[in-house]
């Protein structure tokens with residue numbers, strides 16, 4: 001009985017793993033395509049295409065899909081047995097990168113998985129394949145992920161008009177995205193947040209001093225402190241106000257504390273529900289109910305601040321010289337209250353784990369590479385000045401080594417093992433015909449760790465990202481895409497970078513960072529998470 005439960009759970013998890021590419025954006029693939037066998041049949045008969053264009057010549061010359069490497073496809077199980085212990089790889093579900101390394105060794109750069117009743121699943125470690133998929137994607141690129149959020153929003157139909165931009169797709173996704181992306185991607189808009197994000201970073205420094213132990217070390221739960229910083233930072237943009245998550249006297253019943261709890265609960269629940277057997281789709285499990293409660297709180301709070309912003313805008317003098325905030329810009333561009341609410345929640349869902357884990361990994365690499373930390377500190381002290389000196393938008397343009405350190409850290413410990421698209425046309429990938437409707441996963445983390453793309457790939461070498469440096473890397477651009485690509489790329493990229501620049505600058509102005517424990521790798525979750533407690537030491541510089 002126990003074995004059956006384990007088997008069932010593992011298969012469920014496998015199903016998830018292979019329909020879920022952990023990014024800020026995980027949703028089970030629901031593309032309506034023909035069954036794999038029908039697809040294969042069509043595929044070998046060339047899908048009724050008119051074979052005249054260059055693409056068709058390429059298609060005609062390509063190898064059939066069923067010749068693409070795969071582990072054995074078993075009746076009923078497809079390739080899902082491959083994760084099981086003993087008969088399969090037996091690699092824990094939170095170590096997906098290890099599975100990718102193993103399959104790469106066994107099958108090469110591209111392989112397919114077959115899950116009965118689901119669209120074909122292709123994993124590729126060739127940047128050329130990623131480039132082809134991303135460069136040919138249509139108007140509404142489709143990406144799997146966040147199925148639980150989608151279900152929640154479908155149930156609360158009175159509060160939402162769509163699944164939002166994180167979980168949604170098609171025209172409804174574009175309706176929101178098209179109004180949100182300009183405000184987010186315009187440097188000037190984001191630079192308006194330089195002072196407040198600097199203030200938040202300073203409060204975090206004060207908090208480090210408050211909570212550190214006698215040996216200057218952080219307690220093992222320091223990642224929760226990183227979440228507070230990230231929530232406060234993304235909250236100031238989403239809610240157009242300070243939440244107060246870093247307040248040393250936070251009351252248990254305060255809104256900030258409730259937000260922190262709702263965020264923690266949401267991430268834990270989404271991870272567990274979307275990585276386990278999808279029982280929640282058929283019965284309302286206690287975890288699903290808790291997730292819905294947390295999301296209800298997010299929704300009410302987001303709606304409150306959205307309405308508050310609209311009221312404030314009504315009373316803003318016409319000749320006000322104050323630049324509109326990003327939330328105000330949404331309304332200026334005609335976004336509805338419901339869409340603005342869902343957008344704010346998506347910012348919280350996508351902007352906490354990502355920024356906090358990524359910054360934690362960066363601190364780890366700086367602690368482990370003291371000479372690089374010193375080099376970065378020198379740049380900061382030269383460009384910005386010693387502690388107390390504030391970062392200005394102008395200074396940000398000159399912090400080249402800081403940006404290189406972040407890129408290098410994102411290469412080694414990206415927010416996700418890869419990215420994915422459901423392709424809306426037949427494509428030839430690595431010489432094989434891949435049918436429309438397939439889910440293609442680009443294995444960025446695996447590629448980024450290959451010596452053929454980055455010599456001495458495991459080493460932290462920020463100089464790879466500095467133009468003209470002898471160590472500058474000349475890799476294929478699609479090997480590393482930490483914020484994704486195209487119209488579906490991370491909308492919060494500039495904001496996330498600004499948060500990281502501000503916090504790292506302040507930390508290095510104030511402290512020497514050390515870490516004396518086991519190497520920190522990635523736990524595969526919706527967003528890659530540190531697999532060790534973040535017991536950093538923050539030692540005052542003077």
Ligand code: HEM
Pocket residue numbers: 023024025143165166177234346347348350351352354355358414415416419420481482483484485486487488489490491492493495496497
């Ligand atoms: C270091 C921090 C972050 C990283 C590495 C990151 C990475 C990513 C990636 C890889 C994607 C998928 C892009 C694609 O499919 O091409 C994405 C999507 C997204 N990110 Fe981020 N992200 C970060 C921080 C943030 C922040 C702070 C926000 C808050 C605004 C945010 C909001 C979003 C949203 C809303 C999407 C979905 C966009 C869409 O589907 O149209 N992210 N992010």
